[in-house]
Amino acid sequence: MSILDILFPKKCVGCGRAEANICPKCAKTARLAFPQVCPACERASIGGVTHKRCVKSGLPDGLISIWAYERLIRNVVKKLKYRFVYEIAEELGILASNELNKVIAEGWIPKNDKIVMVPVPLHWTRENWRGFNHSREVAKIIGEQLGWRVVDLLTRVKKTRSQVGLGEKDRQKNMEGVFSLSLPLCQGFAGQASLRCGNDWTIILFDDVWTTGSTMKEAIKVLKQAGFKEIWCLTLAR
Template identity: 40%
Template structure:
């Protein structure tokens, strides 16, 4: 436990009960998202991209867990600006348990990596919340985690501040493979905290697939 956890006492963000940031009762009441094809946004088993929607440099599938509202939204906002390890640990544990019980299509022996922040933003924040949560999920599920495979070369505006129609343009060409990195031809899972249109996941996927990735899936806590 670090200093931040002492500064922000462990009380449930939903009901105020002492002992946890996310009590089981409140998390159980949170709405799960409907798994969809990320391209056409129609229902799909385990978030698999429909065959007719598949693109050469596109996602093979994308999984989200909860609707971005209520206690889940509060948790992600808190983690974004005031990182608390215990909160990240609780959230990642609930997410991992859900995937173990409900999601079967994610590729085996995949490498999990997170959507990177621009270096300037990460220096200002001091951490990348998606990286920290992603590490914990990988640890819980026995996956390999690698950071820094992809870099954000352009300091884009936060997607949440933009209209749906602006998000694709904002993120276009923002990422590239880390200089001098030799990408393994294997399966990858890109982790981010929240997905709205999927534009960010698509852009990172382009970089990975053009560099030799065998398959790429997206994984987010909420949508």
Template identity: 40%
Template sequence: MNILDLFFPRICFGCGHIGKYFCRKCSLQIRYFSPQICPVCTRPAFDGVTHDFCRSRYTLDGLTSIFRYEGIIKIGVKKIKYKWAYDICREIISLLPPNLELPINRYSDTNHILIPVPLHPKRLRWRGFNQAEILGKIIAENTGWQIKKDIIIRGKETKNQADLKRNERLKNMIGAFSINPKYKSADLRETNFIVFDDVWTTGATLRNCSNVLKRFGAGKVWGLTLAHG
């Protein structure tokens, strides 16, 4: 316990018990997302690997979502965006299996780089932090993955995805991302990436990130999300 806990005690998002945001009892009710799905057609797929008949040159090669976006996970993810982000992120990551393995490890024999989905600079200034970056950094620390936060940039200011319907979300993300001009195609060629975001809803965000990476010469691109809603 630190001094902040005395003035701002952690209260469980599920039952209100003081001590943790995710108490032991409520944590037992958290469900992992299963079965994994193809990131193109969103139907069940073994290991979340993109179906052969769904695959194209620029699609995600697979997708792993860890939790179902419900209950205290849903509350926690929403809270991250507004306050106590780092503390909540730490607790959420502590709920992950101790030996988190992505199926990409079984389908790729080279190292991969974790890329947190970036915020537009204006939204980043308003919020003060990027929750995907915080979560991604903690995951990278726990897994030993390399993380790079500046490869993809968000040049288009988009509307809040949570306020839009499915078709609007898909259109909203078109042209939102690009590769940082500091990188050349040779820097990314045949490199494998894991693009991380907090929640998969329509998949528009991760699909667009995969598109720009592969058009720039990237190898495999796998999607990873904390939750699937």
């Protein structure tokens, strides 16, 4: 136990016990996001695969969300994002990995030795204010647990207003032109000068919550333009 744990003991977000930010008992109460849905029409889809009738440019091949965005998970995500409780990222990442192992066993996530997890970036002003990118920190833990490579392929080049309270059309407009490719990172990652060399990689775009998908869909446009063909979305909650 560290001196920080003594001075600032962890309390479970769910029950308030001084044990962990998410105690094992409360973790079991978090409702899984079931059924998985097509990211286009948001109707039930086995494994979250995009329906054939819904396939069009700018959409992922599928969407996997782990939990329903309610009660415990909603409070945990808010505590991580807005109260800057950094260590929650590790607990969330481990819990998420445990659930993802089940998803992998079911064959819902495509088996590919070249899986790269790409966290949705924050604008540099927000990341500096917060001190970290919550999506990246959770992604790093998931990557360590599952053996996935985590790479910052995207940069947020435009500062936007909060998406909270916006309707779907306003969210889409708010996110237009927000992302660009991290050029040196992508070139080094792909190992070639041309960016159109990612065909054999499976990109798993990661963020905390799927609401309308406007943020992730805008990021997908940039990744598709770079030549990446297979792109899945993964979120903690929906």
